[in-house]
Amino acid sequence: MPGPSGDRLIRVDMTQQSVEITAFPDDWKLLGGRALSARILLEECDAGCEPLGPDNVLVMAPGVISGTAAPTSGRISIGGKSPLTGGIKEANAGGDPGQDLMKLGYRAVIVTGQPADSDKRYAVDVTAEGASVKEVPDCKGMWNYALIEHLAKSYSKDASFVSIGPAGELQLTGSSVACTDGDKERRPARHAARGGLGAVMGSKGLKYLSVETGKARLRDPANRKEFLARGKTYTKAYREGPQMFKHGTSTVVPMANMLNTFPYKNRTEGQSPDVETLDGARIVESFEERGGEMHNCMTGCIVQCSNIVHDAEGNYKTSALEFETLTLLGANCAIASWEDVADLDRLCDEIGLDTVETGAAIAVYMDSGGMEFGDAEGAKALLKEIAEGTELGKMIGSGAVATGKKRGHKRVPAVKGQAIPAWDPRPLKATGVTYCTSPMGADHTAGLIVNPGLPEEEFARASQESQLVNAVCDSSGFCQFLQPSLDDIRAFYGDLYGEEVSRQQIADLGWQCLQDEWEFNRRAGLTSADDVMADCMQVDAIGPQQVVFDVSAEIVAQAYERCELRDELFTANATG
Numbered sequence: 001m002p003g004p005s006g007d008r009l010i011r012v013d014m015t016q017q018s019v020e021i022t023a024f025p026d027d028w029k030l031l032g033g034r035a036l037s038a039r040i041l042l043e044e045c046d047a048g049c050e051p052l053g054p055d056n057v058l059v060m061a062p063g064v065i066s067g068t069a070a071p072t073s074g075r076i077s078i079g080g081k082s083p084l085t086g087g088i089k090e091a092n093a094g095g096d097p098g099q100d101l102m103k104l105g106y107r108a109v110i111v112t113g114q115p116a117d118s119d120k121r122y123a124v125d126v127t128a129e130g131a132s133v134k135e136v137p138d139c140k141g142m143w144n145y146a147l148i149e150h151l152a153k154s155y156s157k158d159a160s161f162v163s164i165g166p167a168g169e170l171q172l173t174g175s176s177v178a179c180t181d182g183d184k185e186r187r188p189a190r191h192a193a194r195g196g197l198g199a200v201m202g203s204k205g206l207k208y209l210s211v212e213t214g215k216a217r218l219r220d221p222a223n224r225k226e227f228l229a230r231g232k233t234y235t236k237a238y239r240e241g242p243q244m245f246k247h248g249t250s251t252v253v254p255m256a257n258m259l260n261t262f263p264y265k266n267r268t269e270g271q272s273p274d275v276e277t278l279d280g281a282r283i284v285e286s287f288e289e290r291g292g293e294m295h296n297c298m299t300g301c302i303v304q305c306s307n308i309v310h311d312a313e314g315n316y317k318t319s320a321l322e323f324e325t326l327t328l329l330g331a332n333c334a335i336a337s338w339e340d341v342a343d344l345d346r347l348c349d350e351i352g353l354d355t356v357e358t359g360a361a362i363a364v365y366m367d368s369g370g371m372e373f374g375d376a377e378g379a380k381a382l383l384k385e386i387a388e389g390t391e392l393g394k395m396i397g398s399g400a401v402a403t404g405k406k407r408g409h410k411r412v413p414a415v416k417g418q419a420i421p422a423w424d425p426r427p428l429k430a431t432g433v434t435y436c437t438s439p440m441g442a443d444h445t446a447g448l449i450v451n452p453g454l455p456e457e458e459f460a461r462a463s464q465e466s467q468l469v470n471a472v473c474d475s476s477g478f479c480q481f482l483q484p485s486l487d488d489i490r491a492f493y494g495d496l497y498g499e500e501v502s503r504q505q506i507a508d509l510g511w512q513c514l515q516d517e518w519e520f521n522r523r524a525g526l527t528s529a530d531d532v533m534a535d536c537m538q539v540d541a542i543g544p545q546q547v548v549f550d551v552s553a554e555i556v557a558q559a560y561e562r563c564e565l566r567d568e569l570f571t572a573n574a575t576g
């Protein structure tokens with residue numbers, strides 16, 4: 001039964017293996033992606049539940065303008081209670097499932113319950129006619145790439161998939177949710193990686209979800225002409241601009257190293273001696289000889305920040321090899337070669353692992369004497385152990401904090417149970433405030449501020465503004481790498497629905513998303529005592545200035561007091 005707008009929600013009960021299609025509430029029309037996931041979780045999930053138990057709710061929610069002709073707008077949010085942080089989690093991915101669900105008018109898939117038999121595996125098939133659950137015993141234990149190749153034989157050639165690998169099936173808390181990219185190969189290379197949501201999907205016995213759009217077309221905006229013209233103007237302006245992500249994030253390595261935010265050996269240093277061999281420029285240089293390239297990970301993306309990495313024989317190896325992965329699985333483990341990191345990245349995508357959490361766990365393991373720093377082959381063997389479910393593999397696959405606990409090792413760079421990403425909170429203290437106060441824990445996509453010179457009195461405000469703007473972006477369907485301004489987003493919303501969306505409304509949407517998420521975390525039992533930076537970041541000094549994270553609890557707490565957004569946030573480069 002569609003709502004007044006024609007949109008619907010898919011509700012999947014994994015206890016009964018049944019599906020219900022319900023109307024999408026019309027007064028939620030400006031809620032999508034992260035904000036929609038937060039609202040559903042706040043209203044429908046017991047925040048005190050066991051994250052891997054039947055009462056957790058897994059949400060797959062495309063952005064408000066996903067499925068339209070707006071450029072780079074088809075992102076999907078995967079949400080649930082995180083088994084890593086114990087709080088709410090939204091992890092955002094590209095690929096085509098978000099676009100495809102919205103072409104069919106499905107604003108979210110809400111998965112509840114748990115099968116009685118945890119050995120069974122199920123799939124949800126989504127089409128224009130509805131959705132259904134089926135058992136898929138042949139898919140049990142399959143790695144992500146093999147799974148998608150297997151599914152390609154029985155689904156239409158343009159079907160998209162959301163899946164988990166063996167790590168998710170083993171319910172390991174460092175596991176990710178994979179989305180197939182928009183290329184014809186449909187590789188499962190786009191991951192909603194952070195927070196262990198692969199384990200939540202695994203706990204529901206859900207191996208994959210398929211979306212087949214059939215004859216469905218792009219969504220039709222109310223102000224069609226204006227919407228399409230806006231998209232064209234925006235695309236032209238973007239293409240004439242600096243296109244700062246045209247070679248992806250991997251080429252920021254030298255800049256990050258210069259800023260002491262390319263951590264080395266479990267973050268005991270801020271710079272790596274391997275900056276040259278880990279610089280993504282080496283990947284770009286390899287294209288000519290090996291045949292890799294930059295591409296768009298989802299249909300309609302004009303940024304094309306995703307690299308396709310080939311091996312020395314010219315065969316596909318992985319996509320995308322990003323700055324975060326080169327840092328956590330490379331520099332932070334003292335693994336010096338980008339080619340080894342490419343192997344590790346592929347293994348993580350295959351097994352369904354967050355490269356940040358996994359790299360941090362391996363570095364903790366190395367730092368605790370479990371393995372030599374720099375042992376690339378040992379790291380690859382460790383990842384294979386995760387897929388096999390050995391005791392050692394389960395420890396690494398459960399993330400940095402679990403590894404530190406098991407090894408009795410104190411230097412564990414994490415906040416709220418989640419490993420700190422590449423961007424280091426010691427030189428980038430405002431980003432550290434984000435790690436402490438974001439409902440998502442240590443997650444750079446929640447509010448990154450790359451400004452080492454920022455005065456202390458600006459930390460909380462900069463963090464809050466960045467958190468709010470990123471919440472709006474991750475709710476819209478736009479990719480953060482497009483860097484749309486808040487005015488861009490509200491203009492597209494306005495033409496989509498044929499009504500004015502004010503600056504105040506768009507700011508309120510972002511703030512309300514944060515409020516919903518913080519409220520969920522309060523109900524889950526998180527308090528200001530959890531807003532604390534890892535001890536090692538407060539005592540292990542790095543760089544020539546020997547910086548530590550020394551921001552007071554009072555300043556950190558100011559990030560919760562709403563400030564007026566600065567005008568420039570509405571007009572230019574709002575995210576990133």
Ligand code: SF4
Nearest residue numbers: 094297301303305479
């Ligand atoms: S900008 Fe990059 S990550 Fe974002 S959708 Fe495009 S290719 Fe994917």
